[in-house]
Amino acid sequence: AQSVTQLDSHVSVSEGTPVLLRCNYSSSYSPSLFWYVQHPNKGLQLLLKYTSAATLVKGINGFEAEFKKSETSFHLTKPSAHMSDAAEYFCVVNYGGSQGNLIFGKGTKLSVKP
Amino acid sequence: GAVVSQHPSRVICKSGTSVKIECRSLDFQATTMFWYRQFPKQSLMLMATSNEGSKATYEQGVEKDKFLINHASLTLSTLTVTSAHPEDSSFYICSARDPGTSGGGPDEQYFGPGTRLTVT
Numbered sequence: 001a002q003s004v005t006q007l008d009s010h011v012s013v014s015e016g017t018p019v020l021l022r023c024n025y026s027s028s029y030s031p032s033l034f035w036y037v038q039h040p041n042k043g044l045q046l047l048l049k050y051t052s053a054a055t056l057v058k059g060i061n062g063f064e065a066e067f068k069k070s071e072t073s074f075h076l077t078k079p080s081a082h083m084s085d086a087a088e089y090f091c092v093v094n095y096g097g098s099q100g101n102l103i104f105g106k107g108t109k110l111s112v113k114p
Numbered sequence: 115g116a117v118v119s120q121h122p123s124r125v126i127c128k129s130g131t132s133v134k135i136e137c138r139s140l141d142f143q144a145t146t147m148f149w150y151r152q153f154p155k156q157s158l159m160l161m162a163t164s165n166e167g168s169k170a171t172y173e174q175g176v177e178k179d180k181f182l183i184n185h186a187s188l189t190l191s192t193l194t195v196t197s198a199h200p201e202d203s204s205f206y207i208c209s210a211r212d213p214g215t216s217g218g219g220p221d222e223q224y225f226g227p228g229t230r231l232t233v234t
Contacts, residue, residue: 036225043120043207043227044158090157101148102223104157 002026004093006105014113019063019078021108023091026072032094033074034102035065039087047089050074061085086112116142116212120226127198127233135193135229137208143188144210148223149181152205164191198233205230 007022025031032051036044048059055067065076074091091105117140127133137147145166150158162183163171170183180202182194191210195202209223 041205041228041230043118044209044225046224049222101160101163104159106157109155 002031002093002095002103004091004103004105006089006091006108008108009106010109010111012111012113013081015083016080019076019081019085019110021076021089021091021110023074023076023105024072025074025091025093033065033067034092034094035059035063035074035076036090036092037087038090038107044090047076081110081112083112083114086110116140116210116222116224118144118208118210118224118226120206120208120229122229123227124230125232127231129199129233130197132194132196133198133231135195135206135208135231137191137193137210137226139189139210139212139224142210142212144191144212145188146211147185147191148209148211149183149191149193150207150209152207152228154205158207161193195231198231200233203231203233 004025013019034049035047037047038044047063048057048065050057050067058064063078065074067074088107088109090107093103119138119140121136125133147164149161151161152158160173161176164183164185166185166188172178180196185191205228207225207228209225211223
């Protein structure tokens with residue numbers, strides 16, 4: 001079955017230190033991959049997406065993610081965390097199909113300590 | 115970028131009543147909209163896919179008679195929770211696909227800000 005796994009339910013970093021949020025997907029071919037951020041009681045905002053162009057994708061707010069087919073991974077990184085980055089992050093996969101339904105990971109809560 | 119709005123942002127209703135949630139695409143026409151439900155500290159679960167001018171496609175386990183979806187125009191889809199019960203309390207999020215930016219493909223979805231439903 002097609003799935004997406006976020007390996008950490010909670011990640012805590014200090015302000016100014018790097019962020020790594022891990023995501024692995026299962027697939028027999030390259031899907032489209034997304035990272036969304038959700039602040040408390042808010043909708044989802046697209047951070048970045050991979051659609052078979054460059055494997056290193058740059059997004060908003062200094063985030064980037066690298067698509068590694070050999071590892072079936074799409075980890076999200078940021079060199080230096082900011083307090084405003086504290087939120088829930090979802091790795092999302094689109095395996096195609098007529099409706100283009102998205103499959104969501106369970107989410108990773110990022111906490112940023114001062 | 116494409117903007118999707120939801121109304122209301124928050125609603126409290128009594129058990130047994132019905133509640134309607136609107137999802138609008140503000141600057142594009144959305145032939146397809148999606149309705150998700152999110153429980154506290156959990157991920158989004160797709161409830162149904164709403165297609166303009168036709169019946170919605172419901173995911174397995176979602177009661178179509180309880181969660182009525184209408185997609186009467188290219189910019190508006192509504193979700194009506196009928197005979198609401200406390201267990202229907204949740205965060206409901208809609209999204210819309212903009213075929214103009216995605217070339218008709220499945221990729222780009224724009225999410226609304228969500229509606230917090232509390233049933234007392």
